[in-house]
Amino acid sequence: MSGRRPGFDKAQGDLGFDNPDFWNFMYDDESAPWLIDGPQPVIADLEGQGLIRGRVLEPGCGSGEHTILFTGLGYDCLGTDLSPSAVEYARRTAASKGVPAARFEVANMLRPSDYPFLSPKFDTVVDVAMFHGFGAYGDNLDVAEQYAAVLHSICNPGALVHILAHADSGPGLSSGISDSVIKESFADGWEVESLELSTYQARVTELIAQEAAKAGLPADGQVQLPAWLARLRRV
Numbered sequence: 001m002s003g004r005r006p007g008f009d010k011a012q013g014d015l016g017f018d019n020p021d022f023w024n025f026m027y028d029d030e031s032a033p034w035l036i037d038g039p040q041p042v043i044a045d046l047e048g049q050g051l052i053r054g055r056v057l058e059p060g061c062g063s064g065e066h067t068i069l070f071t072g073l074g075y076d077c078l079g080t081d082l083s084p085s086a087v088e089y090a091r092r093t094a095a096s097k098g099v100p101a102a103r104f105e106v107a108n109m110l111r112p113s114d115y116p117f118l119s120p121k122f123d124t125v126v127d128v129a130m131f132h133g134f135g136a137y138g139d140n141l142d143v144a145e146q147y148a149a150v151l152h153s154i155c156n157p158g159a160l161v162h163i164l165a166h167a168d169s170g171p172g173l174s175s176g177i178s179d180s181v182i183k184e185s186f187a188d189g190w191e192v193e194s195l196e197l198s199t200y201q202a203r204v205t206e207l208i209a210q211e212a213a214k215a216g217l218p219a220d221g222q223v224q225l226p227a228w229l230a231r232l233r234r235v
Contacts, residue, residue, distance in 0.1 A: 018108060024083050036202065036203055052124050052126075053124055054122070056076065060133075061079030062081060067079030067094075068099045079102070081107070087104045110143070112154055126162050158235075161233075164229050177228070193232065193233050194230065204223060
């Protein structure tokens with residue numbers, strides 16, 4: 001989502017990918033627009049469709065709601081995030097929701113070899129609103145491709161990767177991307193099984209209030225934003 005964050009300096013090419021402080025404060029003061037006290041409905045629906053299976057990874061887990069959901073349903077699921085504050089927030093949320101077995105670890109997904117818990121292969125990856133941060137700027141598409149290569153290296157053949165990413169047709173509250181960014185980033189070693197326009201549920205907080213007002217959205221409360229829902233199979 002948009003908003004001023006410590007360490008953000010687009011002019012210098014620093015998009016915050018390797019800076020936990022870029023994200024920590026949004027969990028410390030609970031100003032993150034994605035803290036909606038539950039999973040994204042379209043992601044929860046995937047389980048009912050039989051599209052969650054085996055060992056599950058949620059990179060950029062944030063509040064951990066999807067890891068909590070899938071762990072509670074009996075899946076072997078791991079949530080990771082660059083932000084230590086996010087991981088602590090997710091652990092507290094899991095405990096408060098009666099799913100203390102939910103597992104969360106701090107990790108930079110662009111450097112998987114630094115984290116032994118990413119070594120075992122995964123069968124499902126659920127990326128909710130992280131990928132678009134890699135692919136939102138044309139001069140950084142190589143980072144999105146690097147991330148796709150990382151996922152390829154830690155997934156079993158036939159594994160499914162689900163991506164919910166803000167679409168560039170949105171009201172300007174986030175770093176939206178076109179569907180071509182997903183296709184191009186996952187061109188090597190992946191089959192695009194599904195790519196459709198969907199919705200992402202967010203809440204308007206002080207962090208994005210000005211942008212929301214400019215877009216004609218409510219000053220507070222929850223809003224639905226356009227998003228791409230992609231399903232990619234590792235080949």
